[in-house]
Amino acid sequence: MSPAVAELLARRETARRDMGGAAKVAAIHKSGGLTARDWIDRLVDLGSFREIGTFVQPIRHEQRNGAYSDGKIGGHAAVDGRPVSVGADDLTVKAGTDAHSNKRRSDKIFRQAMERGNPIVYFGQAAGSRIPDILGSETMSRGSGLGAWLHRRRQIPAVMAIVGRSYGESSFNSALSDFVVQLRGATLAVTSTRVIEMATAERITEEELGGVDIHNDRTGQIDLAVDTPDQMIEAVQSFLSYLPTNSRELPPRREAQMPVPVPDLRTLVPAERRRGYDMRKVLRAIVDDGDYLELKPRFGRSALTVLARINGRPVGIVASQPMFQGGAMTPEACDKITRFVCTADSFNVPLVFLADTPGFLVGTQVEQNKLLHKAVLLNQALFNVKVPRLTFVLRKAYGLAYFAMSGGSENSALLCGWPTAEISFMDPEVAANVVYGPELAALEDEARTTRAAELAAELKRGTSAYEAAAVMGLDEIIDPAETPVVIAEWLERLMANYDPINRPRVLSTWPTCF
Amino acid sequence: MAVEVRSEITGNVWKVIVANGVAVAVGDVIAILESMKMEIPVEATVSGICELRVAEGDAIQEGDLVAVIA
Numbered sequence: 001m002s003p004a005v006a007e008l009l010a011r012r013e014t015a016r017r018d019m020g021g022a023a024k025v026a027a028i029h030k031s032g033g034l035t036a037r038d039w040i041d042r043l044v045d046l047g048s049f050r051e052i053g054t055f056v057q058p059i060r061h062e063q064r065n066g067a068y069s070d071g072k073i074g075g076h077a078a079v080d081g082r083p084v085s086v087g088a089d090d091l092t093v094k095a096g097t098d099a100h101s102n103k104r105r106s107d108k109i110f111r112q113a114m115e116r117g118n119p120i121v122y123f124g125q126a127a128g129s130r131i132p133d134i135l136g137s138e139t140m141s142r143g144s145g146l147g148a149w150l151h152r153r154r155q156i157p158a159v160m161a162i163v164g165r166s167y168g169e170s171s172f173n174s175a176l177s178d179f180v181v182q183l184r185g186a187t188l189a190v191t192s193t194r195v196i197e198m199a200t201a202e203r204i205t206e207e208e209l210g211g212v213d214i215h216n217d218r219t220g221q222i223d224l225a226v227d228t229p230d231q232m233i234e235a236v237q238s239f240l241s242y243l244p245t246n247s248r249e250l251p252p253r254r255e256a257q258m259p260v261p262v263p264d265l266r267t268l269v270p271a272e273r274r275r276g277y278d279m280r281k282v283l284r285a286i287v288d289d290g291d292y293l294e295l296k297p298r299f300g301r302s303a304l305t306v307l308a309r310i311n312g313r314p315v316g317i318v319a320s321q322p323m324f325q326g327g328a329m330t331p332e333a334c335d336k337i338t339r340f341v342c343t344a345d346s347f348n349v350p351l352v353f354l355a356d357t358p359g360f361l362v363g364t365q366v367e368q369n370k371l372l373h374k375a376v377l378l379n380q381a382l383f384n385v386k387v388p389r390l391t392f393v394l395r396k397a398y399g400l401a402y403f404a405m406s407g408g409s410e411n412s413a414l415l416c417g418w419p420t421a422e423i424s425f426m427d428p429e430v431a432a433n434v435v436y437g438p439e440l441a442a443l444e445d446e447a448r449t450t451r452a453a454e455l456a457a458e459l460k461r462g463t464s465a466y467e468a469a470a471v472m473g474l475d476e477i478i479d480p481a482e483t484p485v486v487i488a489e490w491l492e493r494l495m496a497n498y499d500p501i502n503r504p505r506v507l508s509t510w511p512t513c514f
Numbered sequence: 515m516a517v518e519v520r521s522e523i524t525g526n527v528w529k530v531i532v533a534n535g536v537a538v539a540v541g542d543v544i545a546i547l548e549s550m551k552m553e554i555p556v557e558a559t560v561s562g563i564c565e566l567r568v569a570e571g572d573a574i575q576e577g578d579l580v581a582v583i584a
Contacts, residue, residue, distance in 0.1 A: 272553075274551065274552060274553050275552070275553045275555070276549075276552040276553060276554040276555070277554075277555070278522075322552065323522065323523065323554055324523060325549075325550050325552075326549075326550050326551065326552040328550070
């Protein structure tokens, strides 16, 4: 072996083994943590990782100290036999901070992923921009902005796994991703607690600032929270399994298993209209193996957004969740559905809607949370969906929320009602009070209650599925037990001529966050 | 082993359906909660003897214990 080759091999081995220093790697392992390379190894198929930029070092010579890596690792690999590009922030060098050369490395890997047309997965824990490198007008002017991910138009699936304290590019790229998972204990924010305290004197813990519970329950800026590294890897692999390698391909279909009617569906939705239930039971009865991946499970909880398979084919299901707020639509639920619909439409995943919503939540709080804009944004998104879409009205479908759940005869390839469907502008009980307000006001308490119930019952008769079907407002009224069969047959029919390449792509250019 | 049945929602206990100390099967409704004018059943997740931890009229928070089944 020539000395030059021997040197290369030695340098490569050291770089990949010791990263920013053997002691630092050992310290991470001793604390029970995973290094950037450990995360990548856990995700990808054994032996499939091909690194790009192994010899990148900090641009300041005095910071090199003989160690390789500049705080970010990456390359190309396979997950479940399919090509995937990967990257990770490396805490053994300058806390994984964003800097000149590692940014070039990460951006190059992203561009290579785009050229090949395969997903990118990143394990983010960047502590922010490297200081003092970034200070000064010259350095600030050298960059082009947020980085390569800003240019994505959902041509390839992008996944951000937040695995540590993320304040830098990893945070920005999470907002540009299709799927964001955060590990318990990790932080996702723009500004660190230390900088916040110095700037404003606000004292706050990292958990309060950007811990999993904050994002999972309140901001909705992540799609899933996980408790362990194993759950993280499982979540990322599961998400990728539902999506195509890029937006010009169809999602990978598993072995077809044509559904049979499910008699349980006739009783899962209670006939009593005040009775709530867990829509996840309906989902489990409809999808293959009762298995699905739920996104944003604790945000906008009156609606569910899940990835699943029916007859082996990936589908995106949007469902009301009458267990929370009676299934009433909220601004948060709208945002959640809008984002989900954009992802599904961009990656050729057909959509199924299951509606049981009493309407939009009303009141000052939702109005101030921009109900108006969020509801219209969702309707705009639905208007621009070009993947096949099937809509089922299970029970209630009232007002603007009916359209927000994809109702209305213009929206879906197929619009079906269950016999329990009731459709109207306003819930009959509310409508009775609005329409007959003066008449009811003139009555005594008990008489008023009785009369209001009579009037509501009268109005309720006009909301039936048969009235809608009579004017072709529903394509068909189906036996609930047949629902999975109808979905499978219609997806078969609609996907047969679906062209993932030559089709309008409005939603793939929509923002990834709003 | 005792299994805890917790509320997934915040609301009030509207009706308790099973008596304390009786046997329940998976899917049996233990109690019905009320929230936002909707009735939300809480069901047994396993079969066994049901020990109630709520009474009708109680206010209940998400994550609160409704019953223990042993």
